[in-house]
Amino acid sequence: MLSLTTVLLGSGLILRANAFVLPFRSPTSCCSLLNAEFNGDPEPKVFSNTPLQATEYESLSTYWTPAARLNPTCIFTPTNTQDVARAVKLFTRKNCQFAIRSGGHSYNPGWAGITDGVLISLYGLNTISYDPIHGLASIGAGNRWTDVYGALLEHNVTVLGGRNSDLGVGGYLTGGGISYYSNDRGWATDNIFSVEIVLADGKVITASRHEHKELFRCIKGGSNNYGVITKFVLETVDASKPFNAFAIGFPATSNNDFISHAYEYCTNGSDADPKSHIIFAASISKVDGFANGILGSYSDVFDAANPAPVLRPFFDGTVPGNAPGFLSANGTIKVATDLLSIVQAPGTRYAMGTFSVYADIQLFHTLRGIWEEETTEELKDKPGFMTEFAFQPIGEKWLAASAAKGGNSFGITSPLVMVWLQPRWDSALDDAMMVEYTDRVRVRCEQAAKAAGKFARFRHLNYGGRNQRNEIIPSFGAANVLRMQLNKLHYDPLNVFGRLVPGGFKIPGF
Ligand SMILES: Cc1cc2nc3c(=O)[nH]c(=O)nc-3n(C[C@H](O)[C@H](O)[C@H](O)COP(=O)(O)OP(=O)(O)OC[C@H]3O[C@@H](n4cnc5c(N)ncnc54)[C@H](O)[C@@H]3O)c2cc1C
Structure with a gap:
């Protein structure tokens, strides 16, 4: 597989993915298109810094550290996976820049925020459920760990998550995740059973050790490079001990x-x-x-x-x-x-x-x-x-x-x-x-x-x-970077999550 990657890289496919550079659509126009797309929904999902929406916009704009705050043109608040899929498809088609935020605990301005563009704030993806037969917890990607721990403790189980419960699920799990249980059970990301991910064309797929296996591995450390993850299914840990x-x-x-x-x-x-x-x-x-x-x-x-x-x-x-x-x-x-x-x-x-x-x-x-x-x-x-x-x-x-x-x-x-x-x-x-x-x-x-x-x-x-x-990603070593690049070419061939999502730690070449 690595030699295939080398061939692909050598043939300049990565360069071609990046060469597909139409000018970005104006962020104001992107927000108008998004508004039109979700206009029929019962609840408003797009917020701008206008006198009418200033309160919502402000409360959606807080980050753990104010040093990371930027002011997006508008903020989109999906409440389900299909909302995310419709928005991402629109951004790809219309060449709109955007950012993805789960808990907003990143230290770095622009990683989970954007100035001229749309911020997708995932906080409305907040479902939590537990399957006692398989011992798996299904967690919406906009949750914070406090809610996850609280809901799962009712079943006497927990998961590998933040040592600070205010952290978001999405950034933490896709970046590695050091948990209090890691000496025993590894990175939190390795305790993911499967993810639901929205790809650049709006398609929703499940990646796990059984389906889209290579993508699944790349997501463990892949941050926002492959798509918007909307749901994590996590292995659970017995929490009956103190x-x-x-x-x-x-x-x-x-x-x-x-x-x-x-x-x-x-x-x-x-x-x-x-x-x-x-x-x-x-x-x-x-x-x-x-x-x-x-x-x-x-x-x-x-x-x-x-x-x-x-x-x-x-x-x-x-x-x-x-x-x-x-x-x-x-x-x-x-x-x-x-x-x-x-x-x-x-x-x-x-x-x-x-x-x-x-x-x-x-x-x-x-x-x-x-x-x-x-x-x-x-x-x-x-x-x-x-x-x-x-x-x-x-x-x-x-x-x-x-x-x-x-x-x-x-x-x-x-x-x-x-x-x-x-x-x-x-x-x-x-x-x-x-x-x-x-x-x-x-x-x-x-x-x-x-x-x-x-x-x-x-x-x-x-x-x-x-x-x-x-x-950061180069520090994972050449073989891992090559695997990540090959999967990037396969799952995001137009490099939407590099070109249109400028923030975060990116895969070299994208
Ligand atoms: C006080 C504090 C304590 C911390 N403690 C720990 C700790 O115990 N263990 C540890 O490992 N780390 C810890 N961290 C680091 C923390 O894990 C990262 O800041 C992590 O990114 C936080 O997750 P988040 O969802 O809040 O991130 P966000 O700021 O929302 O996002 C971070 C990055 O992930 C991307 N992203 C977020 N959600 C998704 C998604 N659903 N799909 C695709 N991309 C997504 C964003 O685009 C962004 O680039 C800590 C940080 C702070 C500030």
Whole structure:
């Protein structure tokens, strides 16, 4: 198959797909056509920023971070798959640019938004049902995890979803998805049983391990490159056992112990007890200075006085720190993730950057040193400034669980540690400075990891920053990129989801 792809690429088919460039129709005309198409529907589905619709338009325009907000010409709010199919067919025929948004948690302006074009806001695709015979949950692509967790817990089951329950289903699942259950069950995207997807010509198909198998694999990491996914059918997890999540702070004086035990967990702990899950973070701000912290979970009965061995060093004073704060103590995943969504409330400006390394204690120190060095007093003085830098392991069991479910697009062959950094600040005037800072730290860290021989190619799409647009999908490796390109040619030959949907992480050549 790869040689066929090479032939297709060599023959310039990709170039031809992109060469089909009629001028885009004016966005105002696209919105008028859309209005005419849905005029007969009982409820209005197209909203513009006019005096009559300003309230609806404004409430549909909120994003988790205002740094990602753009003002589309109009916003389309489908309530079922056929609405999406009619709209996409119209956009393709009339050459209208558009954007696709599920929960709007992307950090990057234009990824789930657009200025001159139509925004499809999927929030009305909010059905949730459970099939107890097959153990599958069917989830509309506009849901947020809080509603999904709530509805499924009534059946004593849950699914792999966001650690913050306010995240949308669509972006999270198509980008990978790190879940509290990932050490045991792999990426959330690998726990998809099937998707319903609207293709560029408006055709609706189902992709799964049994139908449109290659497309199904490409969607796992394919973001918005193949179509609009309207429904996910997900494998479920027994939720009859209690779920625990906790956050613990450790002072800068614990640095060496913190890093050593982070290394130990990244290399052994997540595999030794995959019911556990830990993110190792550090933060710097003017007011609070430097602090280490973990956000962790345990998906079984938990006793803080006698925790599972892999968690013990963080609870028994081996790494000297504060008393744990519980997001859920022998409770449910919904309680834990709802609480985190309050802690990580929407409304603040953020940027993001990510890369991956192979675990190494010295490198962990070096990377954090670069981040500290680049976090200058000038930055710390900016209103609302805080910066976080985190390590998150992907172990053998995670990778094995993903592979056992048919694989994905990511091309990860051995355990690694994802690294992300995330500054936050108050003023739009500081946006450019913060993005530059994020990129500077990331690039220097990548150079240091390369120099140490510990750089890992993979970058998690869900954590990609705006200036990593051309790095994320290429980081999946040549064979995966080729598979994605071949399927792109087959399922979106006119490159509608590249040309007409300009935002997001795109497949090279499209
Ligand atoms: C506070 C916070 C916590 C986070 N925690 C986690 C975490 O625990 N684990 C993790 O893996 N990630 C996490 N992330 C990252 C998060 O997964 C991504 O931001 C993800 O894109 C959010 O999904 P969404 O539906 O809200 O995205 P949106 O912003 O709506 O969309 C993101 C991208 O996906 C595309 N897209 C969305 N829906 C569809 C669809 N139905 N069909 C086709 N394309 C679509 C959009 O066009 C866009 O390019 C977190 C982010 C934040 C801000």
